[in-house]
Amino acid sequence: MFGYVRPLQPELKCKDFDLYRATYCGLCRCLRQRYGLIAPMLLNFDFTFLALLLWESEDRFVPCRGRCHANPLIKKPMCPNSRALELAADESMILAWWKLRDSARDDGFWKGLPARMLSEILKPAYKQAVRRCPDFDRVVRGCLEELAALEEENCPSLDRSADTFARLLQSAAPQEEERGRVLSQLLYHLGRWIYLADARDDLEEDRLSGRYNPVAARYGPDGDDTALALTMENSLELMGAALQLGEFGCRMPLLENIVYLGLPFVQRAVFDRSWNEIKKQKIWRNDT
Amino acid sequence: MRDPYTVLGVSQSASDDEIKKAYRELARKYHPDNYQNNPLADLAEEKMKEINEAYDTITKQRSGEMPRSSAGSYGGGYQQSYAASSNPAYARVRNLINAGSLAEAEQLLYQVGQKDGEWYFLSGSIAYRKGWLDEATQNFTRAVQMEPNNMEYRQALAVMQRGATGGYRPAGYSSTTCDPCTAYLCCSCLTPWGGPCC
Numbered sequence: 423m424f425g426y427v428r429p430l431q432p433e434l435k436c437k438d439f440d441l442y443r444a445t446y447c448g449l450c451r452c453l454r455q456r457y458g459l460i461a462p463m464l465l466n467f468d469f470t471f472l473a474l475l476l477w478e479s480e481d482r483f484v485p486c487r488g489r490c491h492a493n494p495l496i497k498k499p500m501c502p503n504s505r506a507l508e509l510a511a512d513e514s515m516i517l518a519w520w521k522l523r524d525s526a527r528d529d530g531f532w533k534g535l536p537a538r539m540l541s542e543i544l545k546p547a548y549k550q551a552v553r554r555c556p557d558f559d560r561v562v563r564g565c566l567e568e569l570a571a572l573e574e575e576n577c578p579s580l581d582r583s584a585d586t587f588a589r590l591l592q593s594a595a596p597q598e599e600e601r602g603r604v605l606s607q608l609l610y611h612l613g614r615w616i617y618l619a620d621a622r623d624d625l626e627e628d629r630l631s632g633r634y635n636p637v638a639a640r641y642g643p644d645g646d647d648t649a650l651a652l653t654m655e656n657s658l659e660l661m662g663a664a665l666q667l668g669e670f671g672c673r674m675p676l677l678e679n680i681v682y683l684g685l686p687f688v689q690r691a692v693f694d695r696s697w698n699e700i701k702k703q704k705i706w707r708n709d710t
Numbered sequence: 711m712r713d714p715y716t717v718l719g720v721s722q723s724a725s726d727d728e729i730k731k732a733y734r735e736l737a738r739k740y741h742p743d744n745y746q747n748n749p750l751a752d753l754a755e756e757k758m759k760e761i762n763e764a765y766d767t768i769t770k771q772r773s774g775e776m777p778r779s780s781a782g783s784y785g786g787g788y789q790q791s792y793a794a795s796s797n798p799a800y801a802r803v804r805n806l807i808n809a810g811s812l813a814e815a816e817q818l819l820y821q822v823g824q825k826d827g828e829w830y831f832l833s834g835s836i837a838y839r840k841g842w843l844d845e846a847t848q849n850f851t852r853a854v855q856m857e858p859n860n861m862e863y864r865q866a867l868a869v870m871q872r873g874a875t876g877g878y879r880p881a882g883y884s885s886t887t888c889d890p891c892t893a894y895l896c897c898s899c900l901t902p903w904g905g906p907c908c
Contacts, residue, residue: 581842588841600753607750610841640844649844652873656843659877660748666739666878667753682883686874 425701426619426692427612428467429676430683438676440499444485446470448501451488452511455503457547462491464518464544468616471680472594473510475605479671513594515551516559519544520566528633558593565590573634580618580640580653588613604668611657611664615685618654622647623692647693658685714764726772733765735881744878746869747838749810797822803832812836827857834866846870 429442449470453461485499501507519541526538541548552559569586577583591613595605621637625645628635637645661681670677691697715722718732740761745754799822806815816836822829834849850867857863869876 580844581837585840585842603750603753614841614843652871653844653847655873656847656870657841658874660841662877662879663744663748663754664750667750667757678880678883682879
């Protein structure tokens with residue numbers, strides 16, 4: 423998870439913006455309560471989207487207030503704790519820990535040192551998350567091993583390598599019943615899209631360092647932006663089609679903003695290289 | 711059955727035009743064209759049925775008639791009607807794909823020796839259902855190259871190539887207007903009201 427999944431803020435209604443921030447702050451609080459003071463560092467927009475998706479459909483949203491982790495002197499509106507938020511926090515912990523391990527491995531001894539240290543510090547928290555969601559951890563571990571094997575053999579199929587990450591994310595939602603099927607399809611294509619966006623973002627860096635890159639393996643060292651954009655848009659379309667079949671209540675406009683506007687915006691930014699600047703921006707930078 | 715007004719998302723006091731507008735928007739959303747070969751097509755079909763029944767009930771109630779139990783204003787044409795396959799194995803593969811048994815369909819397809827246009831089309835359909843969209847596009851392209859006159863294959867490929875312009879968008883989220891290239895999908899008599907969708 424890399425922070426690609428965010429709303430397009432100028433197009434958000436104020437109430438949806440408040441809902442988004444309250445979910446973000448609520449997830450931060452939930453991570454702190456469950457995994458200690460360092461865990462909120464792992465928080466990002468992708469995990470917030472996961473929390474929004476997993477939340478049971480509600481017609482109305484009533485925030486409670488809680489102390490901000492970054493500045494305990496102020497109180498902020500936060501969404502109340504719920505099963506969805508706890509699940510999102512547990513899964514975020516597991517995903518973030520594996521991501522840290524991944525960076526520690528990829529970046530070599532010195533550059534990977536911070537990630538390795540952080541992953542050691544967070545190890546007890548990760549173990550605790552695994553006790554809460556053992557199945558999810560098993561899928562994540564299995565999919566990442568498959569992905570590593572495909573990278574090793576320089577897999578030329580874009581879909582095959584993307585499939586590992588897509589299945590990984592797919593398992594973040596319970597698979598049962600109608601809602602499970604909808605979430606499962608949505609998360610599969612979100613995972614596929616994130617994987618491809620990240621591969622495109624890393625294309626030049628991977629070429630310089632000689633690492634495997636699925637986009638280069640499929641289209642050649644320079645990639646093929648037209649074809650890649652098209653196949654990513656196909657995934658976005660299927661996400662939208664799945665979203666419309668789910669019951670998301672008051673969270674629907676926010677989810678629609680992310681799927682129909684936020685993700686295409688990020689995709690364009692990744693392709694024209696403006697993403698490196700945009701990703702550092704806080705969505706609430708105008709806020710006092 | 712749920713309250714028909716709730717299904718259409720309108721109040722009991724809504725005017726006939728408002729109801730029609732709400733119905734059209736929902737019919738556009740759940741239209742089978744948006745869910746062709748989609749693993750969730752059955753859910754969309756149920757939704758479509760529900761809004762059809764709701765709209766039907768309200769119109770009948772308002773015109774003073776008794777509502778018929780299951781008369782959809784938009785009915786047929788949902789199940790994908792496939793052209794008759796020349797190879798009996800293909801017919802079985804199609805059934806397996808429709809039933810969602812993708813691994814079995816794939817296995818059966820690989821036992822067919824001769825790879826013709828339909829083979830690539832079916833291979834592409836399986837890939838599409840699995841979410842392997844790049845391979846789906848490649849297979850549909852091969853199918854169209856081998857049989858350029860087959861409408862079924864061309865339509866499948868057109869869906870892959872329309873990119874961001876395709877599919878349903880709620881009001882306010884559409885980045886582009888209706889693309890004339892896909893007009894045959896949306897401006898045909900297939901729309902429930904038999905006219906253009908946009």
